[in-house]
Amino acid sequence: MSVIPIMKRILLFGGILALAIAIVGSILGYLVAGGVGVVSALIGTAIAVVFLGITALSVVVATRVAKGELLSAAFFGIVMGAWLAKFVIFLILIFLLRDQPWVDTLVLFLSLIAAVIGTLVVDVVVIARSRLPYVSDLGVREPGGSPAKSAGSAPDQVN
Secondary structure: OOHHHHHHHHHHHHHHHHHHHHHHHHHHHHHHHOHHHHHHHHHHHHHHHHHHHHHHHHHHHHHHHOOOOOOOHHHHHHHHHHHHHHHHHHHHHHHHHOOOOOOOHHHHHHHHHHHHHHHHHHHHHHHHHOOOOOOOOOOOEOOOOOEOOOOOOOOOOOO
């Protein structure tokens, strides 16, 4: 299994989670702050969904650029660049939204926290249940240049 189906599954479950957070957050936001609470819950959920999408997109792009080599500098550079971009965008959004009269900061904060924790759980569950091999004996050679024996092979017979 490649990384792309895993990211698709993360996006699917993340979208379901975001829908649930938007519904529950909107109801609770309405009870706490009226229409402003609903707007705040939806904004918090939207921010989390966009950031989840950026993460998945960065991993897919990085995998293609690095040609599947997950330990390459290109892979880490793209993923870390996306992380830094998300951090800067998050700070800008928070500074722009904190003093707006149509945003309840507590509802926004709580919906963001619920979404972040929820997406972390989704990431862990999907990746833990995926069957992406991370160890392979292909291409392993002994110091003399001959192919190494795998752990399951029979020992050489001595005459």
